[in-house]
Amino acid sequence: MPMPWTYRQSTREWQAFLAHARDAMNLTSDNATFTAVEGVLRAFRRRLTPQQAIDFAQVLPATLRALFVADWHLADPIPPGTRADWTAEAQSLRPHHNLTPPNCVEATALALRKSILREDLDRATALLPPFATEFWSTPGTDPATLGPRIV
Numbered sequence: 001m002p003m004p005w006t007y008r009q010s011t012r013e014w015q016a017f018l019a020h021a022r023d024a025m026n027l028t029s030d031n032a033t034f035t036a037v038e039g040v041l042r043a044f045r046r047r048l049t050p051q052q053a054i055d056f057a058q059v060l061p062a063t064l065r066a067l068f069v070a071d072w073h074l075a076d077p078i079p080p081g082t083r084a085d086w087t088a089e090a091q092s093l094r095p096h097h098n099l100t101p102p103n104c105v106e107a108t109a110l111a112l113r114k115s116i117l118r119e120d121l122d123r124a125t126a127l128l129p130p131f132a133t134e135f136w137s138t139p140g141t142d143p144a145t146l147g148p149r150i151v
Contacts, residue, residue, distance in 0.1 A: 006062040014063035016149070017115045024107035027099060036100040039090030040108040041068045044135055046089070047077050052128050059120040064112075080131035109136045113146040 006013060022033040045053050045068060053072075057065045083105055091100045101107070113121065113136070125132040138146070 010062040013061040013115065013148075017061065017064060017111050020111035020114045021107055024110045025101050025104060027101070032099040035094055035098055036090060036104045037108050037111075038067060039093035039098070039100055040086070040104050042093065043086040043089040043105075044132075045069075045072065046075075047080050047131065048128065049077055050074055052077075055127055056124050056132075059116055059124045060112075061115055064115070080129060083134075086135065105135065106138065110138050110141060110146075112136060113138050113141075115148055118143070118147060 018030055018033055018037070021037050022028075022030065025033060025036055027033050027036065041064075044056075048056065053069070057068050060068055086105050087100075087102055090104045091098055093100075121136060125136055
């Protein structure tokens with residue numbers, strides 16, 4: 001079997017994802033974008049069981065998958081909450097160095113949907129609690145602009 005694309009091209013995939021997220025959040029640095037994305041991923045992960053999180057991680061590009069599981073302290077999931085809760089949680093990561101904007105969840109969802117096949121993400125979120133679909137939704141975005149491009 002050939003090496004999966006996500007391992008062979010992980011740096012290119014990551015750079016493309018980060019650029020999409022940075023643009024959507026109107027940030028100027030990869031460092032600020034990284035913190036915002038990490039905060040969003042942690043906020044999502046905290047609301048899943050370990051098995052649900054691992055199932056979701058399977059559809060992520062390699063570097064994003066590594067970030068999703070990095071520094072994970074297993075605990076019982078917390079209640080789903082609201083978009084405002086998810087945003088506040090993302091903004092609380094490294095509070096003295098955090099420039100995460102209020103649209104961080106939507107922007108990360110947009111970047112993710114530009115990085116993986118819609119069918120893969122929809123299949124993964126369908127197996128998760130109902131809030132997952134809302135978390136990764138991109139209302140008002142033309143579906144034709146989503147999905148991975150060759151990077």
